[in-house]
Amino acid sequence: MTMEVVCEGHVEEVAVTTSRFSKWRAAIAPLLFLTPALVALIGFRLLPAGWLVQQSLSGPDGEFAGLDNFAFLFASPTFAKTLHATLTFVAVTVPLQTAVAFGLALLFAENSRLVSLLRVMVFLPVFIPSSVAAILWGAAYRPQGLANALLRSVGVSAQPFLTSPDQALISITVMSSWIGCGFWMVFLIGGLKDIPRDLYEAASIDGAGKLSSLWHITIPLMRRPLAFVIVADTVAAFLLFAPIALLTRGGPSGSTQLIMYDVYQQAYFFNDVPLAAAEGLTLMVIMMIVILVQFRLLSRETQL
Known part of the structure; x- marks a missing residue:
């Protein structure tokens, strides 16, 4: 027991x-x-x-300086010009890339051999590193380069492109869009394929045309993929660095002096790490705001 x-x-x-x-x-x-x-x-x-x-929050000698770096930064006309150039670049690049990527997605959403081949050709620039792409476009933008050769063939005089304060920023925009449009197109094609085909068939039976279906079916149901592309592309535009560093170095006349390149210059050329950190923190806050907007947009329910 x-x-x-x-x-x-x-x-x-x-x-x-x-x-x-x-x-x-x-x-x-x-x-x-x-x-x-x-x-x-x-x-x-x-x-x-x-x-x-x-x-x-530190001074040049490592002492605590409070908000002095931020006060100097926002009182600086140079930073104001840098911020203006950055916001201008983002405001032009993001709508351009989103619109072109959406148009390409609409064209290449269907599956066929020809469409697949064209889709691959549009996507190929994504595989090229940004530094290599910058060198290629730098060669094309030269006075005797491919871009001016094409312009001269249609009777347009040679353009200064990267050496003109009025054209340098838009030239960088075209170069970055050459890479970005194919990348964002893939996300939008995925969104288009998630739309039920039954909706288009029902709309066609009711007499809706292609434009009406695009406006009342495609765009509302693509709102979340479009929101993701817009916000992610905004972040990518704010962080652009390699083309500026390789092609213009912020010039001419500061027209392409974007925030990321200015942070690099402050830290490595002028050896002012605290000011570069303040500028980088300012950029990080902008990125956090954009991410919050992204979550806000993607958390909404799609409504027809």
Whole structure:
């Protein structure tokens, strides 16, 4: 009788221990899978962001300077011109790329050999690194380059492109759109393929034409993919760096001096890390606002 009680007690103790171990393993296993992502998040996001804030509040000798860097930054006519050039670039580039990408998506949404070939050709520039694309377009924008050769063939005189304050920024916009339109087109094609074909068939039976179906069916149901493309493209436009660094270096006359390149200059040319950090933090705040707008747009329910 005593042996039976002891055995039963031992079995119950083992069962409790096994249950506790299973619960502990179930709780710790997700943490082990998340550890690499958490380490990357802390090492590559949170710590650099903390360092950026600390540097932006420091003086040239490392002393605490409060908001002096931000006060100097927003009182500077140079930064005002940089901010104006950046906002102008974003305001022109994002609508242009979104409209062209949406038009290409409408043209290439159907599956056929010819459409697939054209879709691949439009998407090919995405595989070219931005630095290589900048060099190629820099050669095309030269006085004797391909762009002016094409203009002369239709009777238009050669254009200065990158050496003109009036044309340099739009020339960079064209170059970046050459890469961006094919990239954003892929997202929009995916959105178009998610629209049920039954809606178009019902609209056709009711006598709706292609323009009416586009306006009342396609655009409302594409609002979320379009919102994603617009916001993501805005972030990409704010972060543009390589073409400016390789082709114009902010010139001529500061017409292409975008914020990212100005941060680079402040840190590595003028060795003013606190001011560069303040400018980078300002850019980061703008990015956070854009991300909040993105979540706001993507969280809304689509309404017809």
